[in-house]
Amino acid sequence: MNKPTLIFIINPSAGKGKSLSKDLVLSHWPNHQVIFEEAYDGRAERILNYLEQGITEFVVAGGDGTVNDIAKLLVHTNASMGIIPLGSGNGLARDLGLPTEPLEALSVVSNGTVRAIDVGYLNGKPFFCTAGVGFDALCAHDFAKKKHSRGLWNYIKIIFERYFSYTGIEARYQNGIKRYFSITFANAGQFGNNAYIAPHARVDDGLLDCAMILPHPKWRFADLGIRLISKRLNGFPYFEHLNFKDLKLEDLSDLHAHIDGEAVDLEGPTVHVKIEEKALKVII
Incomplete structure (x- = not known):
């Protein structure tokens, strides 16, 4: 045989x-x-x-x-x-x-054993963990451009270099333009390294999570970091969240984005994110 x-x-x-x-x-x-x-x-x-x-x-x-x-x-x-x-x-x-x-x-x-999970799409590009715009996308682009080895500490260094001067990104959702620190579309609950941007996200629930961190006083830096690793971001006063199957952002002021942590450039100021349920089989 x-x-x-x-x-x-x-x-x-x-x-x-x-x-x-x-x-x-x-x-x-x-x-x-x-x-x-x-x-x-x-x-x-x-x-x-x-x-x-x-x-x-x-x-x-x-x-x-x-x-x-x-x-x-x-x-x-x-x-x-x-x-x-x-x-x-x-x-x-x-x-x-x-x-x-x-x-x-x-x-x-x-x-x-085999388990079927959902797949997210940002402007037609699939993601399996997270994708987004704003601060995280800026860091992804900086990380991709620098000549250094990949690794957590080099990424943390970029966060410190950018965080205190970053002013955010503007985007239109439904009928209003608003400024955001970051907007993350989450299929899974975390970016990686157990930093939970959407603690209640599930890869097979038929929904994506939109986790929005709003501009905030920079002295909240430590509080934000602790909440990310302790799954308590929902209690952060500058945090908004919604579940969705299909979402569109328009009039983005910055065309930097990331897909599963990899830097990408948007072709225009619109982001269309949607889900395809149980579209990938994984072994766990």
Whole structure:
């Protein structure tokens, strides 16, 4: 009997990936033919070719950006995806309850079950964890431009550099223009590193969360940070929240955005965000 095929995709630049030898991976799937691929630009064609061959098992070892790159190709297919978190934030993996240690995650994913989750779209681009505009998008763009290694501490440094001078972004929602510090569209509850921007968000509830932080006195910086990591942002007096399936923002004053933490530029001053329910199968 032919062994089923599994495609194991790893981001070679992820530091934690050095602990994942091919022999170690093969030991967790002894009854599979495992094909190893590296994540890089242009990989989409090969993944789509595997799907055309009828291969339905994929495992992605990388951060949220790598997960997004592969997951968007598997939406609305019969394929399922496991995640071995190797990034600095690992927002989706954490939200799914996966271990952040690669060896532990290997054991969980190789013995896991399939769960269907929702997918968000920002101007047609899929996101699985969070997307947004405002301060977080500005930091994502700064992070992408700087010549340094990826990692939590470098991101925190950018936050400190930008936070105290940032004045916000204007956007029109329904009939009124308002200034915001940040607007986050959340499928999962957190950005990553257990920073919970939408503590009540669920990846399979058929809804997206819109978490809006309003301009606030900068001396509230520590309070805001503590509330993010303690899941108490709902009590912050400069916070607004709503659930939605389809939402549009217009007349944005800044075209910077992020999708799953990766910097993107909007083509115009309008953001249209919607959900597709149970569109991606993940292994947990």
